[in-house]
Amino acid sequence: MARRVALRARSRQGTAPQLSRASHCRATASAAEERPLDEANWRRKHKYAVKLAYDGGNFAGFQLQAGVVSPRRTVQGELERCLTQLTGAERAVLGVGGVGRTDKGVHACAQWVHFWAEAPLRAGGRKLMGGLNGLMDADVRCHDVKEVPPQFHARRSALQKEYRYYIDTGPHLDPLRRHTALHLHQHLDMGALSEACARFEGMHDFSAFANSIRDRSARQTTKVRTIAQCTAEPTESGVVIVVRSPGFLYRQVRNMVGTLVRCGSGKVGPEEVTRLLEGQVPRSRAPKAAPAHGLVLHDVTYPSFVWDMDYCAKRGDDVYREILELKGIDVSFESDSNDSEVGQGATLRPV
Known part of the structure; x- marks a missing residue:
């Protein structure tokens, strides 16, 4: 009996721990992902x-839905499908990244996207525009192509992003605008609307205007944002809300517009904006976000030098420091967060 116990003990000591089949598959997949990534960078x-530019009505947002059993159609997926055909590069090599992760139903006319290629494209990439527009579906189009320095990053190099939210007012819905503007039967008080907009401008904690994100890699550690412009401008059919900032939280603009509509319709006063920003009103009592179809990523501002191949070749990594300084970020501060307004010493470098 003692002999059998000793033999079992020696057997256990000399046997390496065995992975379950699921653990083994995960470890193998992880190793397989690391090897192609190193090769892709090279x-x-x-x-x-x-x-x-795209009509977001039939897209489940911009970002590719990785790891989803039945992934829905996305702008990134549509672009990558065409780029792999035109350049011959695999998805891992392309490394596609957009300036904004527009949500399902949100439109864009200035969605800048960067990608890599193994070989130089003909005519500096200018002929790529025709190829993309010939392959992509009709609800997305390429309006410009540029060869850019390695330091360029569609999102992290951007100084300002401008979103516009279109609201039509009046008794009758325009059927031609039902997918591109929110329709309200009542007219909005422009005075109250303008005062409420002004209260958003400046640096504030926008926790009350942010939705939670399921994707952990995209979660933002700070809810402080700086709104450079928030204005309400009259149009022939109603009003457009213009919001500019270096970066936004998830669904921040739509939540802001939801509050502005309540202010403009007289349901709450403009001071409600201040109460929400200062945390006097709980997030659960914040107004519902405005529908996605009225929102457009309208414009993006970049520093001129990020397009200059010669300048960036001479400046090297100093280009990242210059971008941070233009954003007003302390260049001595480094963070591994994904926040577009937080200093990112190492993570600002292109991937």
């Missing part, structure tokens, strides 16, 4: 940026 030789 194969990335030339960088380009394309400017896209």
